[in-house]
Amino acid sequence: xxxxxxxxxxxxxxxxxxxxxxxTQAPAALEGQDLANLEKGLQQVxxxxxxxxxxxxxxxxxxxxxxxSGANVPVEIExxxxxxxxxxxxxxxxxxxxxxLFTVILNGVLPYYATRVRVAExxxxxxxxxxxxxxxxxxxxxxxxxxxxxx
Amino acid sequence: MPINLLVRxxxxxxxxxxxxxxQIVAQHAMEPGTRRDASGKVIPADHITxxxxxxxxxLIAQVKPGPGTSANPLxxxxxxxxxxxQIKVTCKDLTGQTGEKTADLTLA
Numbered sequence: 001x002x003x004x005x006x007x008x009x010x011x012x013x014x015x016x017x018x019x020x021x022x023x024t025q026a027p028a029a030l031e032g033q034d035l036a037n038l039e040k041g042l043q044q045v046x047x048x049x050x051x052x053x054x055x056x057x058x059x060x061x062x063x064x065x066x067x068x069s070g071a072n073v074p075v076e077i078e079x080x081x082x083x084x085x086x087x088x089x090x091x092x093x094x095x096x097x098x099x100x101l102f103t104v105i106l107n108g109v110l111p112y113y114a115t116r117v118r119v120a121e122x123x124x125x126x127x128x129x130x131x132x133x134x135x136x137x138x139x140x141x142x143x144x145x146x147x148x149x150x151x
Numbered sequence: 152m153p154i155n156l157l158v159r160x161x162x163x164x165x166x167x168x169x170x171x172x173x174q175i176v177a178q179h180a181m182e183p184g185t186r187r188d189a190s191g192k193v194i195p196a197d198h199i200t201x202x203x204x205x206x207x208x209x210l211i212a213q214v215k216p217g218p219g220t221s222a223n224p225l226x227x228x229x230x231x232x233x234x235x236x237q238i239k240v241t242c243k244d245l246t247g248q249t250g251e252k253t254a255d256l257t258l259a
Binding site for chain 1: 186
């Protein structure tokens with residue numbers, strides 16, 4: 001009796017855990033995210049909202065988790081897609097006054113881009129790869145900033 | 152004063168078919184327009200708005216940096232080195248200054 005009750009409690013706990021896990025995975029709550037500001041930038045630049053973005057493993061974003069200086073954060077974006085399928089790479093940061101960091105239109109080079117950006121305060125950096133068939137693939141990573149780069 | 156650009160290839164002389172990294176550095180303060188000087192006045196925005204990379208006069212990549220790009224920014228691309236050619240980089244900033252630089256890509 002006791003053992004079965006334990007088993008039931010165990011499965012309940014497991015269910016709770018998996019649902020909690022699913023919840024954290026679905027909206028991908030990142031440190032310092034500001035979807036309202038990001039949405040504004042996305043609508044302005046792409047004419048699409050945050051819900052139109054597909055989180056994809058095919059996009060690799062390399063950025064430091066803790067930046068030495070917000071004025072100079074190295075960002076590297078690479079997509080594991082054929083070069084002729086990628087149209088453009090966009091990069092956004094949630095809390096910057098102007099969320100758009102840069103747009104790169106690729107026309108013959110490999111889907112790779114590296115640069116250094118300013119991040120105003122601790123917020124996720126989002127790499128968005130626009131494909132020729134109109135899909136937006138996204139990868140995000142939170143960057144912790146101690147010294148802001150825009151003020 | 153025109154914008155000074157530096158172009159480098161890595162590896163410097165790629166083999167045919169090898170991936171080559173094109174690294175471009177622009178010497179520019181990239182004022183985002185949100186910074187204030189000592190007296191508290193906003194420093195007006197002045198950043199590069201467009202950078203074009205051409206190979207044999209054909210546009211292969213175009214960058215449109217927003218204000219959130221660092222001072223003296225790096226722009227790095229990768230391409231397959233299929234043939235030798237001339238890489239030309241042109242850029243333009245908010246105050247209308249331009250920069251231009253050409254570099255020859257040679258195969259080993």
